[in-house]
Amino acid sequence: MTALPADFYARPVLEVAPDLIGCTVEHGETAGVIVETEAYHESEPACHAYVGLTARTETLFGEPGRAYVYRSYGIHALLNAVCEPVGVGAAVLIRALAPLTGTELMRARRGLDGLAGHAAAGSGSLDRELCSGPGKLTQALGIELDENGTSLASGPVRIGARAGEWREPQVVAGSRIGISRAVELRWRFCATGDPNVSRPRP
DNA sequence: CATGGGATTGACT
DNA sequence: GTCAATCCCATGC
Secondary structure: OOOOOHHHHHOOHHHHEEEEEEEEEEEEOEEEEEEEEEEEEOOOOOOOHHOOOOOOOOOOOOOOOOOEEEEEOEEEEEEEEEOOHHHHHHEEEEEEEEEEEEEHHHHHHHHHHHHHHHHHHHHHHOOOOOOOHHHHHHHOOOOHHHOOEEEEEHHHHEEEEHHHHOOOOEEEEEOOOOOOOOOOOOOEEEOOOOOOOOOOOO
């Protein structure tokens, strides 16, 4: 896998977010293709960086091309790619993946291994429960809070360029999910028709 | 120092 | 459709 260089992320977050659709996320023995992202920028109130530089947002304002991982609702770890130059708080939330490798391990981490007995007809439909949400994919890949701030080019979590069938994905924009402010911005990007995109589908 | 609110998910009515 | 689980940290006293 060819990891994306830091300058890929040192651009406007609204360019990076759709460009990440079709790229590959890899962590240990598990990997998947990004099929859904959302952009966040310090200029709008849904972004954590809106409040300015704090202990929580330090990573967001730091070097582009690093992972911003935080805990949501006390339960889930959410994975973001930090964008734009140092000093600008912006990131792309990785919301869903198409599972690529290590699906057995993903099933085990997600607590779905017991259902594999449905096998023949069911394995394909089970796969779409593995990474079809921002909290689900970090659980499936085993990404934890201590990976906050690590490099997406050379760290434990790596993002690679588009390849093969994902060279020219069709991308559709929609409204971001699960936020209460700046809901009018259509800063959510999904691979058209992919079954791993979380609900509601645009 | 106490409080409240999430960039969610899964279970239940 | 509703609702609780559960932790980090920003904010306010």
